[in-house]
Amino acid sequence: xxxxxxxxxxxxxxxxxxxxxxxxxxxxxxxxxxxxxxxxxxxxxxxxxxxxxxxxxxxxxxxxxxxxxxxxxxxxxxxxxxxxxxxxxxxxxxxxxxxxxxxxxxxxxxxxxxxxxxxxxxxxxxxxxxxxxxxxxxxxxxxxxxxxxxxxxxxxxxxxxxxxxxxxxxxxxxxxxxxxxxxxxxxxxxxxxxxxxxxxxxxxxxxxxxxxxxxxxxxxxxxxxxxxxxxxxxxxxxxxxxxxxxxxxxxxxxxxxxxxx
Amino acid sequence: xxxxxxxxxxxxxxxxxxxxxxxxxxxxxxxxxxxxxxxxxxxxxxxxxxxxxxxxxxxxxxxxxxxxxxxxxxxxxxxxxxxxxxxxxxxxxxxxxxxxxxxxxxxxxxxxxxxxxxxxxxxxxxxxxxxxxxxxxxxxxxxxxxxxxxxxxxxxxxxxxxxxxxxxxxxxxxxxxxxxxxxxxxxxxxxxxxxxxxxxxxxxxxxxxxxxxxxxxxxxxxxxxxxxxxxxxxxxxxxxxxxxxxxxxxxxxxxxxxxxxxxxxxxxxxxxxxxxxxxxxxxxxxxxxxxxxxxxxxxxxxxxxxxxxxxxxxxxxxxxxxxxxxxxxxxxxxxxxxxxxxxxxxxxxxxxxxxxxxxxxxxxxxxxxxxxxxxxxxxxxxxxxxxxxxxxxxxxxxxxxxxxxxxxxxxxxxxxxxxxxxxxxxxxxxxxxxxxxxxxxxxxxxxxxxxxxxxxxxxxxxxxxxxx
Numbered sequence: 001x002x003x004x005x006x007x008x009x010x011x012x013x014x015x016x017x018x019x020x021x022x023x024x025x026x027x028x029x030x031x032x033x034x035x036x037x038x039x040x041x042x043x044x045x046x047x048x049x050x051x052x053x054x055x056x057x058x059x060x061x062x063x064x065x066x067x068x069x070x071x072x073x074x075x076x077x078x079x080x081x082x083x084x085x086x087x088x089x090x091x092x093x094x095x096x097x098x099x100x101x102x103x104x105x106x107x108x109x110x111x112x113x114x115x116x117x118x119x120x121x122x123x124x125x126x127x128x129x130x131x132x133x134x135x136x137x138x139x140x141x142x143x144x145x146x147x148x149x150x151x152x153x154x155x156x157x158x159x160x161x162x163x164x165x166x167x168x169x170x171x172x173x174x175x176x177x178x179x180x181x182x183x184x185x186x187x188x189x190x191x192x193x194x195x196x197x198x199x200x201x202x203x204x205x206x207x208x209x210x211x212x213x214x215x216x217x218x219x220x221x222x223x224x225x226x227x228x229x230x231x232x233x234x235x236x237x238x239x240x241x242x243x244x245x246x247x248x249x250x251x252x253x254x255x256x257x258x259x260x261x
Numbered sequence: 262x263x264x265x266x267x268x269x270x271x272x273x274x275x276x277x278x279x280x281x282x283x284x285x286x287x288x289x290x291x292x293x294x295x296x297x298x299x300x301x302x303x304x305x306x307x308x309x310x311x312x313x314x315x316x317x318x319x320x321x322x323x324x325x326x327x328x329x330x331x332x333x334x335x336x337x338x339x340x341x342x343x344x345x346x347x348x349x350x351x352x353x354x355x356x357x358x359x360x361x362x363x364x365x366x367x368x369x370x371x372x373x374x375x376x377x378x379x380x381x382x383x384x385x386x387x388x389x390x391x392x393x394x395x396x397x398x399x400x401x402x403x404x405x406x407x408x409x410x411x412x413x414x415x416x417x418x419x420x421x422x423x424x425x426x427x428x429x430x431x432x433x434x435x436x437x438x439x440x441x442x443x444x445x446x447x448x449x450x451x452x453x454x455x456x457x458x459x460x461x462x463x464x465x466x467x468x469x470x471x472x473x474x475x476x477x478x479x480x481x482x483x484x485x486x487x488x489x490x491x492x493x494x495x496x497x498x499x500x501x502x503x504x505x506x507x508x509x510x511x512x513x514x515x516x517x518x519x520x521x522x523x524x525x526x527x528x529x530x531x532x533x534x535x536x537x538x539x540x541x542x543x544x545x546x547x548x549x550x551x552x553x554x555x556x557x558x559x560x561x562x563x564x565x566x567x568x569x570x571x572x573x574x575x576x577x578x579x580x581x582x583x584x585x586x587x588x589x590x591x592x593x594x595x596x597x598x599x600x601x602x603x604x605x606x607x608x609x610x611x612x613x614x615x616x617x618x619x620x621x622x623x624x625x626x627x628x629x630x631x632x633x634x635x636x637x638x639x640x641x642x643x644x645x646x647x648x649x650x651x652x653x654x655x656x657x658x659x660x661x662x663x664x665x666x667x668x669x670x671x672x673x674x675x676x677x678x679x680x681x682x683x684x685x686x687x688x689x690x691x692x693x694x695x696x697x698x699x700x701x702x703x704x705x706x707x708x709x710x711x712x713x714x715x716x717x718x719x720x721x722x723x724x725x726x727x728x729x
Contacts, residue, residue: 255693
């Protein structure tokens with residue numbers, strides 16, 4: 001263990017599966033934002049998945065097995081914070097439901113639930129962050145991911161913080177609150193419907209004329225970026241955290257290099 | 262109506278490639294969503310009304326037997342008859358018996374989803390009776406020999422051109438192309454049917470326990486003519502549609518029109534209490550209510566009770582991106598969209614509609630607009646849970662879940678697999694993305710897969726900070 005500063009809340013970073021495999025830069029962006037805001041960040045190695053794939057597939061036993069693992073790994077932190085509305089809504093809302101008939105685990109699930117935060121919501125609603133010293137040249141449109149929006153009330157926070165980024169213009173798209181068609185395993189179980197939905201989303205994105213899409217959930221962003229790239233649309237895709245941390249200077253998701261397509 | 266929900270996948274793909282369906286859906290979606298949002302914004306207490314409606318419905322459902330008995334007493338006191346139907350067959354037989362007794366030749370119908378649910382039209386026609394749907398949308402799909410694709414806009418899947426063709430074929434032309442002319446033509450044809458009707462059948466949006474009244478709402482006035490001009494009026498309704506008082510009914514009426522069509526109120530709200538009374542100028546000689554259970558009392562006693570709060574406004578399907586992509590017919594039975602995806606498996610059986618609870622991204626937009634706050638995504642997930650428990654879930658999916666669980670509960674193994682995935686996917690990628698991936702064609706057929714950077718976050722983090 002390296003020495004860690006003692007001031008500020010001790011935050012356990014929840015490294016989501018998609019972030020871990022597909023977009024480590026989002027993790028480093030999250031760490032930077034949290035440390036800049038005065039937190040001590042740790043990334044416990046015993047973590048894996050929040051269990052949502054099991055829960056949403058109806059396998060509640062598997063979801064509980066994963067939930068117990070997350071609770072044991074993170075319950076000694078002041079907060080558990082992750083760069084995903086989807087995973088964090090699972091921990092916040094679904095864990096207490098999963099253990100509602102389990103007197104041993106319910107209090108622990110509830111205790112973790114109240115200190116679980118999606119990254120942008122944590123920065124804005126808990127740490128009162130209102131400033132960003134990042135710079136980004138471009139016009140971005142923000143996609144509201146469903147779990148973050150309806151599960152955790154994330155709507156104004158990322159927009160307010162992105163509004164502070166020097167050089168960045170925000171332009172709203174039509175139907176920004178409508179699902180992009182990712183939906184976890186939905187996108188591969190019903191690929192044609194998913195394609196229709198992401199096409200509608202992409203059409204709304206292109207109609208804004210923005211050169212960048214930002215959002216808070218890598219599932220949605222991979223879906224949107226994958227479709228944009230397939231139809232050769234020169235729009236870059238970044239996680240909100242990357243832009244706010246000033247780490248959106250490399251290639252966007254699906255390979256678009258900033259400054260080119 | 263025969264259930265075809267097992268063909269959901271095929272039907273949805275077909276729907277996505279049906280150009281005129283997509284044109285019709287695109288038009289409808291914008292209208293319903295925008296108008297509802299405007300109505301909700303203009304009524305300061307709208308959110309409060311939703312909460313009140315939820316609580317009132319919960320109280321009704323907790324005492325449903327009591328309110329139904331009071332309702333029955335009030336109907337009888339007003340000179341009407343109440344019939345209890347355990348299932349679709351009983352409901353059909355009750356209505357058939359009434360129609361046969363009065364020697365019915367022509368039967369007019371106001372819009373009734375319960376009559377679709379119990380397959381009433383087919384049964385009446387089989388017994389030689391002429392059945393005429395009088396709601397314009399229902400009339401259109403009756404001419405097209407199609408089931409409704411939406412619970413309040415049954416012909417929403419039809420374009421104006423298609424309606425022109427149907428009317429020309431049915432009415433003998435000349436072909437009309439203006440909406441007003443089409444409506445007028447239908448009105449002329451239907452007018453004669455109202456006067457000839459022996460029996461008029463309507464649904465019941467609300468049944469009022471204190472007065473024994475049935476309430477229907479329409480925008481065309483067709484329901485009024487159906488129920489006042491025929492000799493016999495039969496109301497078909499689910500047992501959950503009872504409300505204690507007229508006051509309670511007004512609470513739901515305020516929410517219904519705003520949520521459904523984005524109107525402050527529908528054009529016609531009609532309250533019927535018993536048959537024609539001595540001093541009435543018009544009205545039916547007989548008034549019957551057929552209360553249909555058909556799986557509802559089972560819902561009442563289980564974890565799907567919340568679903569019985571539904572007032573059939575259709576807001577959930579209007580706001581559902583899956584419904585918006587595939588339309589109502591893909592769902593394969595009477596009730597489409599989110600509410601249908603909960604009801605269909607509960608009424609027709611879990612394995613008769615495997616896809617319906619699964620063909621949902623759990624995005625939650627339906628629940629956010631539901632006027633009685635039904636947690637539709639939670640109920641859909643609960644149905645998936647039942648499918649999982651009853652081994653209706655496909656074997657491959659169960660195996661995949663078991664493998665995932667095995668790995669994800671072993672962090673070292675999981676991380677090793679993630680590292681392999683990051684390396685392999687990065688290795689086969691070009692310019693930051695993967696265009697074809699044999700085992701993931703469901704993704705790569707329509708999208709590129711963004712490529713990983715080669716190392717996982719946890720690997721890089723441990724290298725950087727040396728934390729364990």
